[in-house]
């Protein structure tokens with residue numbers, strides 16, 4: 001239980017509602033900033049204006065998945081008001097106050113460093129990334145269906161990268177009956193791909209391996225589907241780039257060659273905001289309970 005814990009939830013989208021639901025169920029007291037257009041009320045959560053929040057009693061601040069932008073502004077779909085996380089706000093919190101975000105950037109890193117607060121980036125955690133790969137794959141299937149005129153079953157699919165997303169993508173498309181090849185650079189990844197019953201190839205041979213590819217799904221967050229690779233693809237190939245912005249594809253060259261290439265960020269929040277929110281809510285609840293337990297231990 002999170003009884004006695006004070007948490008500020010600043011902005012966000014539908015995923016945040018699952019977090020608020022879970023934390024109020026666990027008896028935390030929540031200040032909601034950037035939710036005034038939300039019709040729903042949660043027992044134990046109060047909608048407040050940023051300037052009215054008493055940050056000196058906060059045990060945790062929860063930011064939306066993207067954190068802040070480079071100016072410190074926080075996105076919220078439930079308000080028209082501008083919310084900005086400043087060094088001044090964070091410095092008002094007690095020293096033990098932890099800031100939770102999906103990812104970080106230079107601005108957020110600077111604020112937590114200069115105020116000496118702890119920042120937890122939920123998307124860096126393996127458990128979150130693996131759970132999150134499930135709605136990501138479902139979104140990828142949706143895109144493959146929407147943007148092709150052939151079935152996934154029987155098609156030749158090249159998956160790039162065998163990380164947390166790549167592994168789920170490769171396995172699921174194979175289970176749907178596609179002929180899946182996976183490109184990686186580490187010998188242990190090549191071994192795992194083979195163990196999974198899929199065709200493994202080294203990324204050095206990428207341009208040769210895409211010659212008969214119907215769909216190429218990239219999960220590698222670096223420039224990988226370069227012009228020389230795109231040049232070898234059949235004209236009907238669909239590229240779905242899942243890697244974080246700017247993706248790993250030469251989109252300019254793909255367009256020039258008439259190959260459809262789609263950058264598809266944030267699929268979990270688009271196709272399954274409720275599940276994506278529950279994934280974050282469950283991990284957050286566990287981390288906040290650990291925070292409470294460690295606080296009790298340090299007092300004993």
Ligand code: NAP
Nearest residue numbers: 136161162163164165220221222242243244264265266267
């Ligand atoms: P991950 O577990 O770190 O996997 C990344 C993969 O890329 C690994 O196989 C890694 O191989 C490979 N890689 C990285 N740099 C490389 C390089 N320079 N050359 C060759 N291979 C390289 O990451 P993940 O959790 O699977 O996420 C993959 C990407 O998808 C990230 O950009 C993430 O932000 C994004 N993502 C997007 C969505 C969406 O909705 N589109 C959802 C979730 C995640 P090594 O081990 O050899 O480095």
